[in-house]
Amino acid sequence: MTRYKVTIEYDGRGLAGWQRQKDQPSVQQHIEEAIYKFCGQEIRIQGAGRTDAGVHALGQVASFEITGDYSTETVMNAINFHLGEAAISLLDCTVVDEEFNARFSAKSRHYLYRIINRHAPLTVDQGLAWRVKRNLNSDAMHDAAQLLIGKHDFTSFRAVACQAKSPIRTLSRLDVSRFKNEIQIRVSAMSFLHNQVRAMVGTLSLVGLGQWSKDDLAAALAAKDRQKAGPNAPAHGLYLTDVDYDN
Amino acid sequence: MTRYKVTIEYDGRGLAGWQRQKDQPSVQQHIEEAIYKFCGQEIRIQGAGRTDAGVHALGQVASFEITGDYSTETVMNAINFHLGEAAISLLDCTVVDEEFNARFSAKSRHYLYRIINRHAPLTVDQGLAWRVKRNLNSDAMHDAAQLLIGKHDFTSFRAVACQAKSPIRTLSRLDVSRFKNEIQIRVSAMSFLHNQVRAMVGTLSLVGLGQWSKDDLAAALAAKDRQKAGPNAPAHGLYLTDVDYDN
Numbered sequence: 001m002t003r004y005k006v007t008i009e010y011d012g013r014g015l016a017g018w019q020r021q022k023d024q025p026s027v028q029q030h031i032e033e034a035i036y037k038f039c040g041q042e043i044r045i046q047g048a049g050r051t052d053a054g055v056h057a058l059g060q061v062a063s064f065e066i067t068g069d070y071s072t073e074t075v076m077n078a079i080n081f082h083l084g085e086a087a088i089s090l091l092d093c094t095v096v097d098e099e100f101n102a103r104f105s106a107k108s109r110h111y112l113y114r115i116i117n118r119h120a121p122l123t124v125d126q127g128l129a130w131r132v133k134r135n136l137n138s139d140a141m142h143d144a145a146q147l148l149i150g151k152h153d154f155t156s157f158r159a160v161a162c163q164a165k166s167p168i169r170t171l172s173r174l175d176v177s178r179f180k181n182e183i184q185i186r187v188s189a190m191s192f193l194h195n196q197v198r199a200m201v202g203t204l205s206l207v208g209l210g211q212w213s214k215d216d217l218a219a220a221l222a223a224k225d226r227q228k229a230g231p232n233a234p235a236h237g238l239y240l241t242d243v244d245y246d247n
Numbered sequence: 248m249t250r251y252k253v254t255i256e257y258d259g260r261g262l263a264g265w266q267r268q269k270d271q272p273s274v275q276q277h278i279e280e281a282i283y284k285f286c287g288q289e290i291r292i293q294g295a296g297r298t299d300a301g302v303h304a305l306g307q308v309a310s311f312e313i314t315g316d317y318s319t320e321t322v323m324n325a326i327n328f329h330l331g332e333a334a335i336s337l338l339d340c341t342v343v344d345e346e347f348n349a350r351f352s353a354k355s356r357h358y359l360y361r362i363i364n365r366h367a368p369l370t371v372d373q374g375l376a377w378r379v380k381r382n383l384n385s386d387a388m389h390d391a392a393q394l395l396i397g398k399h400d401f402t403s404f405r406a407v408a409c410q411a412k413s414p415i416r417t418l419s420r421l422d423v424s425r426f427k428n429e430i431q432i433r434v435s436a437m438s439f440l441h442n443q444v445r446a447m448v449g450t451l452s453l454v455g456l457g458q459w460s461k462d463d464l465a466a467a468l469a470a471k472d473r474q475k476a477g478p479n480a481p482a483h484g485l486y487l488t489d490v491d492y493d494n
Contacts, residue, residue, distance in 0.1 A: 011370040056371055087370040121327055123258040123334040124303055
């Protein structure tokens with residue numbers, strides 16, 4: 001058996017998210033089927049982040065074991081070949097030791113959220129960013145966002161259906177910056193609750209619109225109640241960009 | 248009659264280019280039909296650049312006259328509304344005087360060509376950039392490209408079907424730069440021949456691959472023969488980014 005770590009890029013449009021679903025095409029299923037076509041082995045792969053339907057990845061990571069001694073180049077090229085027209089692509093492949101697990105070995109996860117702040121409908125960025133028509137004050141968003149840095153109970157920013165045992169997470173970065181009419185939000189933590197990034201971005205957009213103050217955000221965090229924070233930002237603005245591991 | 252200048256963004260995928268075609272949907276036709284739906288006037292609009300099928304625009308410019316005295320905001324919002332699901336969007340609208348013509352008043356046109364230089368198939372950038380698998384030396388491309396700056400007979404870099412009377416054009420900028428695995432080529436001139444940017448990029452890619460020297464590029468330019476330069480780069484990597492006018 002050889003254990004591989006792969007880095008994966010995908011366009012979330014038309015995909016039911018990372019995880020296998022009964023009746024819709026997921027990233028996991030596409031890759032597992034490509035592995036089967038390549039070497040005839042029916043295996044399950046482990047992903048670092050279970051991205052929702054519509055969410056993109058520039059650097060998702062997965063691990064799996066297959067019997068045989070294929071070179072990393074063979075594994076990567078064969079899987080890419082068998083992925084065919086699916087908008088999923090392996091960018092890198094390395095051999096890892098048997099203790100490595102893409103999900104449990106991850107030291108931190110990094111997400112990017114893209115907002116295009118303009119009135120005109122999107123064209124080339126359609127499905128790749130969230131358009132917000134009214135003007136957002138990105139400096140106010142960044143300033144308020146710093147409240148969320150550190151270790152907190154993020155119950156107000158987790159999906160009601162979130163299955164994590166603890167609502168405590170430690171946010172290490174939440175930067176909001178503007179380039180012309182594009183606002184980029186970069187978020188890092190060891191791990192996230194279900195929908196946490198989208199709930200934080202949706203809530204910060206209320207600050208950007210001037211509807212919420214920094215104190216309102218602090219009160220929403222302290223309330224530990226999903227009803228007290230803002231709505232989820234749409235999935236299609238979100239990108240899993242990197243996952244860090246030791247070495 | 249009021250004369251308007253509009254700035255237009257579009258995703259070239261699924262569009263037969265700027266200019267009206269007999270049997271395929273063009274950007275011009277979509278916009279003219281949206282104007283008709285808005286105010287019932289059947290007019291022809293004039294575009295600054297006649298982009299080919301598949302070519303994108305971030306800042307195409309067009310001008311037209313309609314009867315009435317609609318505000319620029321009304322014109323822009325109404326056309327955007329009637330464009331519906333077409334991936335075409337008006338970003339700006341201003342009133343201009345009757346001498347203004349988007350095509351003939353243009354002082355310079357700016358294009359961007361995007362290459363993703365990697366082996367893995369594209370996902371989020373599919374249809375939005377040209378993937379070149381083998382390594383390109385972007386410094387060598389930039390260095391050779393400077394040969395093309397200035398006033399030249401660009402016969403070697405124009406489509407055989409190009410209808411321009413003169414093959415002489417004056418190139419003011421041709422910069423090749425790399426950001427990680429993305430190579431961006433920025434090109435400016437008062438005007439371009441048909442397929443000129445794509446022919447220059449395709450030829451420069453031969454330099455980037457090490458197949459052509461700077462001298463080979465100089466010889467191709469001097470030959471004044473389309474057969475002596477390289478192939479056209481694909482349309483879907485090309486963006487019309489800006490058009491400049493006086494004031």
